[in-house]
Each structure stands twice: as structure tokens, then as C-alpha cells.
Amino acid sequence: MQQHDIPAGWKLDGEGRLVKIENISEQVLEEDALVLQFIEQAKAVHHAMQQLKTALTHTSEAFIAKLVADYGVKRLEKIKGNIDFFSFDRSIRISRRVQDTIKVNARIEAARQLFDQYINVVTQDLADDGVKVLINRAFKPAKKNEFSVSKLVQLLNVEISHPLFRQAVEALRDALETDTSCVYYNFYQRNPQGAYELLSLRFSDVPVLAVSSATPATQTAEAS
Incomplete structure (x- = not known):
């Protein structure tokens, strides 16, 4: 109705x-x-x-x-990147932040096999023990058929020049793709001490103003 x-x-x-x-x-x-x-x-x-x-x-x-x-x-x-805009006197700043949600596609199996090949080749090299642990943790599903994206991304930042490792890293890059992107804007004002303070637009962060003893609710009730 x-x-x-x-x-x-x-x-x-x-x-x-x-x-x-x-x-x-x-x-x-x-x-x-x-x-x-x-x-x-x-x-x-x-x-x-x-x-x-x-x-x-x-x-x-x-x-x-x-x-x-x-x-x-x-x-x-890079238009999708994080960018700050400033007023001429630098007292106001607007920040744009882009947060991507990454998902793993079917190419992850090829990447896993290439990393396995790398481990097999360097298995006698004790200097690579830490990397082996990192690889094994990254490719251990957190849930059924689900990988931890953060652990996989860690492998992308490992600086190893071995050709098999570089090939595996490139395969891993192909296996990670952006699922969704969220854009956030934040507004800042410079305070007298020179630091930027956030002008929050989140309801829970906005302070309650001081009011007189006759609050709007009370005034409404009295008026009725």
C-alpha cells in the first residue's frame, strides 16, 4: 500500500x-x-x-x-592515480585517492608452475630459503580455491634477477587484474600551526555542535 x-x-x-x-x-x-x-x-x-x-x-x-x-x-x-589539488595559498588541499580491488584470474596456475620451476632450480641455494617460504605462503589458498592477493603482490616486489623468477613474476602480473576501483576525495584545511586538518564528511566523524538548553527537539515539542 x-x-x-x-x-x-x-x-x-x-x-x-x-x-x-x-x-x-x-x-x-x-x-x-x-x-x-x-x-x-x-x-x-x-x-x-x-x-x-x-x-x-x-x-x-x-x-x-x-x-x-x-x-x-x-x-x-596517470589519471587514475592519487592526486592532490591545492589552493594558490596552499591553505586548502583536496586529495583524490583510488583504491583498486584486485582479483586472481585463471592464469594463476601458470604463475604457480613457473614459481615451482624456479624453486626446483635453486633448491640447493640456501640464500633463497626466505623467498621459497614467501612463494609457498603466497600460493597456499587462504580459503578453498582462493589466494591471498596481498601475499601474491609481495612477490611482485621481490628483486631477483633469475630469468625463471622474472618469467614467473610476469605471469603473476597477468594473473592479477583490477576488479573494481573506488575513488575517494578528502578535503583538508591548514590550521594556524601549519598542519592540514581533515574536513570530515563521514557522519560518525562530524562533531555535535553545542546547543542551548532549548534543543530543536524540545522547541518542536513545545510548539506542538
Whole structure:
């Protein structure tokens, strides 16, 4: 049943049944009013944040593309990278951070076999014991048929020039691919001490302002 279909003097309960308002306790009605009042404000804030992020995303990406095309700005060449934007006086900073979710594809088996070949070749070289442990841990599934991406990525950063190892690393690179990318924007203002302070847009991080003894809720109740 739609909200506009509910008869005057009635409310719809959680089971979809009509209940007369006179049969609902005052405490439940007050709780209902509180929730309905603040959900509308929350929706408005959510919509405003959505508009802000959409505008900032499109504007910043267009700005980056223009700088790269017109001026060859190397620091912005990788549009998907992490970038900081500053005001002229450096008092305000907007940071864009990209967090990729990596998944393992079917090529992981080829990479595993190449690493096994490398281990077999250097098995008598005690200097490589640490690397062998790293390889074995990386290719031990954390769950059924699932590998720890973080442990696999560690292998990409190991500096070993052996041709078999380099071949295995390249196969591993092919086995890791970006599944999803999340873009985060953070806003900072420089405080009097010269340090940047985060202007948090997370609801849980926003401090509650001090209010007078007559709070908005009290004023609303008095007005009614």
C-alpha cells in the first residue's frame, strides 16, 4: 500500500496492516515522528553529497585531462592515480585517492608452475630459503580455491634477477587484474600551526555542535 493510500487516522505497521492511530501508544508515535523527521534531512544531505562528488569527479577529471593535453603535466599523466589539488595559498588541499580491488584470474596456475620451476632450480641455494617460504605462503589458498592477493603482490616486489623468477613474476602480473576501483576525495584545511586538518564528511566523524538548553527537539515539542 502506498503512503497516499493510507486513510486519515490510520498507520501502516511492519506487517503491512492498517492500525488506528488512537490504538498506538504515544511513545511509539513520538518515535515514529522522530524517525520520519530526520530521515528526510538525511536524504537531503545524502543527495547534496552525491551532487558534490559527481561535480568534483567530472570537473577534476576534465581538469587533469586538459593539463596533460595542453601542458604535458607529467605528475597528472596517470589519471587514475592519487592526486592532490591545492589552493594558490596552499591553505586548502583536496586529495583524490583510488583504491583498486584486485582479483586472481585463471592464469594463476601458470604463475604457480613457473614459481615451482624456479624453486626446483635453486633448491640447493640456501640464500633463497626466505623467498621459497614467501612463494609457498603466497600460493597456499587462504580459503578453498582462493589466494591471498596481498601475499601474491609481495612477490611482485621481490628483486631477483633469475630469468625463471622474472618469467614467473610476469605471469603473476597477468594473473592479477583490477576488479573494481573506488575513488575517494578528502578535503583538508591548514590550521594556524601549519598542519592540514581533515574536513570530515563521514557522519560518525562530524562533531555535535553545542546547543542551548532549548534543543530543536524540545522547541518542536513545545510548539506542538
